[in-house]
Amino acid sequence: MAWTPAYVALGSNLSGPRRQVEAAFEALAGLPDSRLVLRSSLWRSAPMGPQDQPAFVNAVAGCVTTSSPREFLDRLKELERSLGKVEPSLRWGPRAIDLDLLVFGDNKLEEPGLTLPHPGLHQRNFVLYPLSEIAADLWVPGLARVRRLRERVSAAGIERLGARGSVDD
Numbered sequence: 001m002a003w004t005p006a007y008v009a010l011g012s013n014l015s016g017p018r019r020q021v022e023a024a025f026e027a028l029a030g031l032p033d034s035r036l037v038l039r040s041s042l043w044r045s046a047p048m049g050p051q052d053q054p055a056f057v058n059a060v061a062g063c064v065t066t067s068s069p070r071e072f073l074d075r076l077k078e079l080e081r082s083l084g085k086v087e088p089s090l091r092w093g094p095r096a097i098d099l100d101l102l103v104f105g106d107n108k109l110e111e112p113g114l115t116l117p118h119p120g121l122h123q124r125n126f127v128l129y130p131l132s133e134i135a136a137d138l139w140v141p142g143l144a145r146v147r148r149l150r151e152r153v154s155a156a157g158i159e160r161l162g163a164r165g166s167v168d169d
Contacts, residue, residue, distance in 0.1 A: 001066040004105040006034075007135065008061045008076065009118070009127050011098045017057035018042060018161070020083065020097045027079045028061050028099075034072070038062030040130035046157035048124070049092020057161065060102070060130040069104045073114055076101060102127065108141045117141055125153040129160075 008028065012020035021042060029036040040060045047053045065072050076099045083097045102118045109116040117140050121127055128150040131138070136147040143149060 003035075003064040003066060006063045006065050006069075006072055006104045007102040007131060007138070008063060009058065009098075009100040009102050009131075010061060011056050011058045011100075011126070012096055013047065013054040013056040014094050014096045015084070017054070021057050021059050023083060024079065024097055024099060025059070025061060027083060028063060031063070031065070031075050031079070033067050034063050034065035034075075036061055036063050038134040040133040042161040043126060043130050044159050044161050045126035047092070047094075048126070053094045056126065058126040058130060058158075060127065060134060062134050069101070069107055069109060069116060070111075070114060072104065073101050100127075102131065103138065103140055106139070106141050117143065122149050123153065125150075125155060125158045128153055129155070129158055 010021045010024045025036065025039055038061065043058045045056045045058050047056060067075065080097055080099050085095060085097050100118055102121050104116050107116045121140060122143050128146065132146050132150045138146045140146060140149060
């Protein structure tokens with residue numbers, strides 16, 4: 001079976017966001033039929049939705065998998081539940097963990113519950129900055145290379161976190 005690259009956005013702004021994202025990286029490393037091969041730095045970002053919530057910690061993981069896009073997404077959703085995700089009562093509200101499938105090989109899909117590439121990827125600095133660290137030359141099907149997409153978004157409200165001491169260790 002062929003290995004396909006898959007990129008996953010990780011984010012949290014509740015219950016020790018840095019710890020939540022680190023736990024999600026560890027969980028991704030244990031997915032069946034998959035390997036975690038790249039991980040970005042952690043980034044602090046302003047909330048995308050309502051502003052009266054804590055800052056987010058974001059990162060991106062680069063994986064390879066022999067799963068189909070739907071199987072991989074289903075495993076991500078299972079991981080979210082196992083890590084304590086509860087659907088926010090408010091769209092783009094606070095959350096303990098969020099895992100979004102960004103890109104899956106060269107797939108362009110639009111089916112119930114799964115759109116590839118992720119429809120908001122090209123507009124979100126909290127996705128593009130960490131993604132460009134690990135895959136600047138990645139072609140995002142139907143859009144452009146990550147490097148080019150990053151050039152089109154502002155750096156406002158986002159900063160790379162140091163090794164310690166930032167955003168709710």
